[in-house]
Amino acid sequence: MNEDGKIRLKIFEWLSDQIRIFSNVLDTQLLNSFVYLDERIFLQGSKGIWKPKQLQFPISIASDPEGKYSDGFISESMLHYSYEGTDPNLWTNLLLREAMMRNIPLIYLQKISKGKYFVHLPVYIIKDEPDKLRFTVAAENVIQFSEKPNILEDPEIRYLKQEYVTREVKQRMYQQTFRELVLDAYKDHCAICSLRHRELLDAAHIKSDAEGGKPLVTNGLSLCKIHHSAFDQNILGINPDYIIEVRRDVLEEIDGPMLKYGIQEMHGNRIILPHSSAKRPDRDLLAQRYEMFKKAI
Ligand SMILES: [Zn+2]
Structure with missing residues (x-):
């Protein structure tokens, strides 16, 4: 194994440990603390x-989702990655093309917020499209279906694949990214009661996973545990104008302070919305979800 390969393996080992200890969401400071x-x-x-x-x-x-390039996932495990600039032969683009030809594993850093990245590893460049000024990048679970069937025969890559990537990582990635994005958008507040305790907050789906809801901020609501459950159980609903409605029978119930202050008094309030309008709940998704709530009455 050449020197690059040796160091690369060490980096993948170390980074996988960091992911196990913390999560797939890592900050710049940690990403830049590897020593060899x-x-x-x-x-x-x-x-x-x-x-x-x-x-x-x-x-x-x-x-960077807010950057000038239109990079991003085109399926669960493949993404487009734009060239740097518009010259296919710029040195960075040349190096990436070379990495593709040699099946060299890379790390994909998906920026989530300032200084924070979701870390995907390993990923491989599988396609180069100079006319479109972009590469196609694959995460591990599509490699076997990719245009490079020989890729798994390389012992170094097989090692990386076995050691470092599982399907669960992929699942975790969607959940963790979704949570980070949603909680950040709501500045760590429950959209219903404004509770500000990150450890008591969830990123709730408006349209559920099971029904094909995507892990996008606009399909999310930052909700405390109680309001998340109340929303999922149709104890309360949110109409497309962002107004909270408590189910009629629950509104008339008599119980302790949690019901009175935590649920009933929320009726008719407007939810707290992210500052950026692009991050607010999608009204169509809310409308669909609200229909379900109405049926539960
Ligand atoms: Zn709450």
């Missing part, structure tokens, strides 16, 4: 296609 032979190797850098000086090929590709 007394030298710090940054895994995230000033460029989207990042090659530390110690390596021959890029180690990571980063994308």
Whole structure:
């Protein structure tokens, strides 16, 4: 194994440990704390296609949903990644093409918020489209169906695949990313009661996973545990104008302070909305969900 391969393996081992300890959401400070032979190797850098000086090929590709490139997942496990600039032969683009030809595993850093990334590893470049100025990147579970059937025969890659990637990671990624995005959008408040305790908050789906609801901020609501359950159980609903409605029979019930102050008094209030209108709940999704609530009465 060449020097790049050796260091790369160490990096993947170390980063997988960090993911086990913390989660797939890691900050820049941690990503840049890897040390090899007394030298710090940054895994995230000033460029989207990042090659530390110690390596021959890029180690990571980063994308920013608010940036100028239209990068993003085109399916559960494949994404488009734009070239840097518009010159297919710019050195960073050339290196990524070379990484594709050699089946070199990379890290994909998906920016979630300032200084925070969802870490995907390993990912591989599987397609190059100079006319569209972009690459296609695959996460592990599509490699067997990709255009490169020989990829699994490489012992180094097989090792990476067995050791570091499971389907559960993928599941966790969607849940954790969704939670981070939603809680950030609501600045860690329950949209109904404004409770501000991150550990008591959930990212609730408006349209559920099971019904094909996507893990997007606009399909989410930051809700405390009680209001999340009350919403899921149709004890209260939110109409497309963002007004909370408590189910009639529950409104008339007599019980302790939790019911009175925690549920009944919310009736007719408007939910707290994210500052950015692009992050507010999708009214069509709310309307669909509200129909279900009405039927529960
Ligand atoms: Zn609440």
